[in-house]
Amino acid sequence: xxxxxxxxxxxxxxxxxxxxxxxxxxxxxxxxxxxxxxxxxxxxxxxxxxxxxxxxxxxxxxxxxxxxxxxxxxxxxxxxxxxxxxxxxxxxxxxxxxxxxxxxxxxxxxxxxxxxxxxxxxxxxxxxxxxxxxxxxxxxxxxxxxxxxxxxxxxxxxxxxxxxxxxxxxxxxxxxxxxxxxxxxxxxxxxxxxxxxxxxxxxxxxxxxxxxxxxxxxxxxxxxxxxxxxxxxxxxxxxxxxxxxxxxxxxxxxxxxxxxxxxxxxxxxxxxxxxxxxxxxxxxxxxxxxxxxxxxxxxxxxxxxxxxxxxxxxxxxxxxxxx
Amino acid sequence: xxxxxxxxxxxxxxxxxxxxxxxxxxxxxxxxxxxxxxxxxxxxxxxxxxxxxxxxxxxxxxxxxxxxxxxxxxxxxxxxxxxxxxxxxxxxxxxxxxxxxxxxxxxxxxxxxxxxxxxxxxxxxxxxxxxxxxxxxxxxxxxxxxxxxxxxxxxxxxxxxxxxxxxxxxxxxxxxxxxxxxxxxxxxxxxxxxxxxxxxx
Numbered sequence: 001x002x003x004x005x006x007x008x009x010x011x012x013x014x015x016x017x018x019x020x021x022x023x024x025x026x027x028x029x030x031x032x033x034x035x036x037x038x039x040x041x042x043x044x045x046x047x048x049x050x051x052x053x054x055x056x057x058x059x060x061x062x063x064x065x066x067x068x069x070x071x072x073x074x075x076x077x078x079x080x081x082x083x084x085x086x087x088x089x090x091x092x093x094x095x096x097x098x099x100x101x102x103x104x105x106x107x108x109x110x111x112x113x114x115x116x117x118x119x120x121x122x123x124x125x126x127x128x129x130x131x132x133x134x135x136x137x138x139x140x141x142x143x144x145x146x147x148x149x150x151x152x153x154x155x156x157x158x159x160x161x162x163x164x165x166x167x168x169x170x171x172x173x174x175x176x177x178x179x180x181x182x183x184x185x186x187x188x189x190x191x192x193x194x195x196x197x198x199x200x201x202x203x204x205x206x207x208x209x210x211x212x213x214x215x216x217x218x219x220x221x222x223x224x225x226x227x228x229x230x231x232x233x234x235x236x237x238x239x240x241x242x243x244x245x246x247x248x249x250x251x252x253x254x255x256x257x258x259x260x261x262x263x264x265x266x267x268x269x270x271x272x273x274x275x276x277x278x279x280x281x282x283x284x285x286x287x288x289x290x291x292x293x294x295x296x297x298x299x300x301x302x303x304x305x306x307x308x309x310x311x312x313x314x315x316x317x318x319x320x321x322x323x
Numbered sequence: 324x325x326x327x328x329x330x331x332x333x334x335x336x337x338x339x340x341x342x343x344x345x346x347x348x349x350x351x352x353x354x355x356x357x358x359x360x361x362x363x364x365x366x367x368x369x370x371x372x373x374x375x376x377x378x379x380x381x382x383x384x385x386x387x388x389x390x391x392x393x394x395x396x397x398x399x400x401x402x403x404x405x406x407x408x409x410x411x412x413x414x415x416x417x418x419x420x421x422x423x424x425x426x427x428x429x430x431x432x433x434x435x436x437x438x439x440x441x442x443x444x445x446x447x448x449x450x451x452x453x454x455x456x457x458x459x460x461x462x463x464x465x466x467x468x469x470x471x472x473x474x475x476x477x478x479x480x481x482x483x484x485x486x487x488x489x490x491x492x493x494x495x496x497x498x499x500x501x502x503x504x505x506x507x508x509x510x511x512x513x514x515x516x517x518x519x520x521x522x523x524x
Contacts, residue, residue: 115445189422190445
């Protein structure tokens with residue numbers, strides 16, 4: 001396996017390809033020419049991106065074949081008013097550079113029991129679907145993909161899939177006219193159909209609402225929010241109980257990022273409030289916690305005894321966490 | 324723990340209309356007609372009009388609720404004389420069913436279990452199915468030694484018709500096989516048989 005350093009993979013940038021005006025596709029190979037850990041469709045890779053304001057840790061869906069251990073591919077959409085990670089990828093990273101990345105983790109796997117898979121994606125949300133349909137295609141599982149893009153300039157990735165999978169792929173918006181209609185896509189599906197949504201929040205909400213109105217249960221609806229929900233807000237300070245360190249969390253960074261910047265470590269996986277890995281006990285609190293995760297239950301939120309440092313913040317005069 | 328108190332022992336629901344469903348499919352056997360009547364009474368006229376009922380008159384205890392079931396204005400009522408035919412009827416119905424369908428099962432554990440095997444094969448999940456046990460607590464038992472399935476087992480110890488070993492019925496239930504596990508009763512000390520109690524719930 002590719003040489004790891006503190007649990008990170010060393011990846012060499014093999015090629016960079018502009019696939020739309022805003023999206024670059026990066027192909028990585030192991031820096032020591034060995035092999036990379038295999039993954040399952042829907043997995044993401046946390047890439048450590050050097051930037052002027054320190055190291056950014058951005059999670060990107062893997063879009064190469066899960067069965068290819070010689071390379072990884074990700075697509076990065078440039079977000080000009082984001083936290084700087086995607087800009088650094090676009091502006092600073094060059095072919096031949098070596099980047100560190102975590103081991104792939106999957107929070108968006110395909111259902112092993114589904115009889116039919118329906119993917120609904122928007123824009124750069126197509127990236128995890130690349131690996132997911134590759135996996136299903138090799139297993140011979142039936143699937144279809146509905147992809148909405150903003151116009152012909154943004155359709156390159158969709159056209160690649162259309163060429164590979166033919167009628168199983170339907171594009172919308174590439175001609176400037178057609179529109180994706182979630183009710184039409186979901187209506188009258190056979191039992192055991194699973195839907196996967198990867199796109200903007202509006203699209204996810206739209207599909208979930210349509211599916212519910214058609215009597216789908218939540219177990220058959222899967223989604224991943226690729227938009228950086230971020231963790232920006234008012235500054236606050238946090239005390240790490242074990243070391244006694246007091247850390248200031250600035251408006252632009254998350255609690256997790258601030259702790260890491262100060263040289264401390266917290267467990268993490270998705271960095272998006274979904275996986276639960278960074279769940280941390282709150283020992284003292286003088287104020288309120290601004291819970292922004294999808295992990296904690298309503299009752300956990302209400303008691304304010306737990307916090308997810310990767311996305312959640314606090315409005316407080318004192319916060320002590322068990323870390 | 325070896326015989327009883329095992330976590331795989333099924334826990335059943337109470338049949339009540341699942342309002343999120345657009346279509347409803349209710350299958351029952353024998354005494355399972357009683358929870359089914361209660362379910363249909365709780366339904367709105369719209370829900371009844373979107374409900375298909377399958378009922379098997381085969382019963383271990385001789386209970387028959389067909390006359391009561393015929394009083395409801397459901398979309399369709401199909402009657403079967405054996406449980407196996409009812410399960411085949413369920414299979415045919417689910418083959419055409421769409422997402423948004425809710426399934427209700429009631430009757431013996433064997434009937435519920437074999438019906439669940441069919442529902443699972445169509446990818447239905449536990450959010451879409453309610454199960455209520457009714458009537459006899461007789462069990463369907465799978466012999467760990469010869470693979471024979473015995474229906475309507477009422478006692479803790481019995482002789483397997485497949486291999487003629489004396490089996491003890493464990494509370495270990497397999498959803499995949501829709502049966503409790505039966506293992507050689509005097510496997511530890513040959514000839515030393517456990518108490519042959521009547522099976523409880």
